[in-house]
Amino acid sequence: MKNYRIVVEYDGSRYDGWQKQGNTDQTIQGKIEQVLERMSGKSIEVHGSGRTDAGVHALNQVANFHIDSDRKDQEIKEYLNHYLPEDIRVKTLEEVPERFHSRLNAEEKTYLYRIEMGEKRQVFDRKYIYGLHKKLDVKAMERAAAYLCGEHDFKSFCSNRKMKKSTVRNLKKIEFEKEDSRLFVRFTGDGFLYNMVRILMGTLIEVGLKERSPEEMAGILNALDRKTAGYTVPPEGLFLENVRYKQ
């Protein structure tokens, strides 16, 4: 058995997210597994670096799978891209050591969230940006972000109420980049809870709209209660941008 690592780009618009969900499957993982089964005649499990929610996109999702195949790497990649739908693309494929696991070995992830502050989204971008259409005070958002960065219990920023595992994560940085009327926000951390990026973003937007002060962030973190944080922003602005592994 060989172990292959793939980097995948997808438009999440018409999918129920990354993770496979039974038989009537409209997930990214499911689509890739279907093509690998077609190629190999066997059922193959694809391990993603993590889930992405329904409607969330990926620029560089990382996944791996084990397969017996005489095909060359390039042939497998071409086979996948030939049979995958147009909104899923395998960017690279390479053989990796047996023990590599895309989720367990992931050290750091970066998510990008895109916001249109101007009056209308650019038409070619409309499925890939959140149409907020309001001006944001980015300086205030940066002050709020400083409270959120670091190792904290992010229970207030997690939608899953039944979460029994640790909700402590190390949020390494939040970076803001303005481009005309668009704001790009990058979240880098060792891992993210369910909906964590989208709730962080919604809370920061409420700061940017002056509905909350940056100083409130400390209290929200301490409350360990989802109700104290801001709203969950919609998925179309969110991209899994990068997953980093130990070299």
Next chain:
Amino acid sequence: MKNYRIVVEYDGSRYDGWQKQGNTDQTIQGKIEQVLERMSGKSIEVHGSGRTDAGVHALNQVANFHIDSDRKDQEIKEYLNHYLPEDIRVKTLEEVPERFHSRLNAEEKTYLYRIEMGEKRQVFDRKYIYGLHKKLDVKAMERAAAYLCGEHDFKSFCSNRKMKKSTVRNLKKIEFEKEDSRLFVRFTGDGFLYNMVRILMGTLIEVGLKERSPEEMAGILNALDRKTAGYTVPPEGLFLENVRYKQ
């Protein structure tokens, strides 16, 4: 009556082109006229700089219309963008002299055609680029383009067999730009016949695939016969990029 000039961006994917077509209307012109009628209570005609075909996009289509309105320019623009569908956007709106006519005064147009030569289109780009997935000899295409540029009778590059008006046009330049596995081709001229850009592009692609030699271009121009030219490339790669007017 005031005369307004607008610059419009649209994703042509789900439209039957720019030009209005009776009542069951799914055209860009029709959508804009509907919003202006809603705003003014009157039937308003919008004049585009030219038609774009079904599925063709625009980055900067120019149009004008006459209207009685007490609203400020910015208010009219915001009204339009509020009621227009997400895939049509008014980028700028300004009052212009009474006699300005977006079609009659247009001096030069530039169309952009985008081709993916690599194995798969980038997923976020898939509706905005032609998936050729074959390597092209751009040097040969440039040699062919040199034959096509200049003032010629482009009857061989026109789909409309019943064209009774002059088919002479001045094709000022064809520019090639490579970006990784993508090829961007810009056609600038004083005007273009029905399907002319898409037939020019298809013919140049046949040269790039070595199915034709660059030297054949002279014979195709001279033949004045659509059958001698290459195929019509699909609309999704085509963008009306710019329309130029006398200053």
